[in-house]
Amino acid sequence: MTKTAASENNLKEINKKDRILDAAEELFAQHGYDGVTIRQIAKAAEVDVALANYHFGKKLDLFHAVFDRRAQLLSDTRRQLLLSEQDAPQTLEQIIEAFLLPLKMAQQTGDAGWRNYLALLAYVMTSPVWNKIMMDKVFDKRVHEFIEALKNVLPNANEEKLHWCYHYMSGALALTLAQTGRIDRLSMGKCESTDFDTAYKLMVPFLAEGFRKVCG
Missing domain, CATH: 1.10.357.10 (Tetracycline Repressor, domain 2)
Incomplete structure (x- = not known):
């Protein structure tokens, strides 16, 4: 893989992470921690649930990541x-x-x-x-x-x-x-x-x- 292709892939991953954080931020703000699932967040971010878990782990870890950002x-x-x-x-x-x-x-x-x-x-x-x-x-x-x-x-x-x-x-x-x-x-x-x-x-x-x- 060329450096350009690798850079593009990194940017795509960063974009997906930001989409997950943005979607989680909105859903947690609207429904609170207990009213949201990782699956709902992944759907709103238009990514696989596995990717959300890969980047942030459990829902609690994602909640902290959103708040700390x-x-x-x-x-x-x-x-x-x-x-x-x-x-x-x-x-x-x-x-x-x-x-x-x-x-x-x-x-x-x-x-x-x-x-x-x-x-x-x-x-x-x-x-x-x-x-x-x-x-x-x-x-x-x-x-x-x-x-x-x-x-x-x-x-x-x-x-x-x-x-x-x-x-x-x-x-x-x-x-x-x-x-x-x-x-x-x-x-x-x-x-x-x-x-x-x-x-x-x-x-x-x-x-x-x-x-x-x-x-x-």
């Missing part, structure tokens, strides 16, 4: 945004904006897969099982950096209240990322759960006032 990029970009503002005094709004970066990324990257991933992230965040297993690997390690930044702009707050407010902020983010469509129904179409741009703009001042009221 974007986790580090998201966490690192969040941290860069948080730290980039530290040359000058940070505002509470800037800290919140750094935390809510996923909403903005999904709106601006042009990668439709981000919406599926963020819905999956919401599923993991709100699961008492998967939260313990998966959030600690990347995301939970950054929490103390946000708490320290919040302490700097809210010096009179005690740490217990800061953690509760951080918890409320995480909950608001998770519910929005989940894109359940409930707000669409309740507002009778005036709001759309997929409208991350509006959600981002409104959530920043909403959360800032909450932090100031409780921790100011």
Whole structure:
């Protein structure tokens, strides 16, 4: 086999792996871990089940691969945004904006897969099982950096209240990322759960006032 042919074969395999990850990401986001089979994922990716097993092993291994694929990029970009503002005094709004970066990324990257991933992230965040297993690997390690930044702009707050407010902020983010469509129904179409741009703009001042009221 020539080097060109070998390269083409490698690219095809990479493309198939990406298709498997993309299909799994969408299906896990829609149905959760227990509501999806490897066979369904393979069918959506248009590959053989054996190939999905070959590349990723068991369904649990594939679930971790899907979650980990974007986790580090998201966490690192969040941290860069948080730290980039530290040359000058940070505002509470800037800290919140750094935390809510996923909403903005999904709106601006042009990668439709981000919406599926963020819905999956919401599923993991709100699961008492998967939260313990998966959030600690990347995301939970950054929490103390946000708490320290919040302490700097809210010096009179005690740490217990800061953690509760951080918890409320995480909950608001998770519910929005989940894109359940409930707000669409309740507002009778005036709001759309997929409208991350509006959600981002409104959530920043909403959360800032909450932090100031409780921790100011």
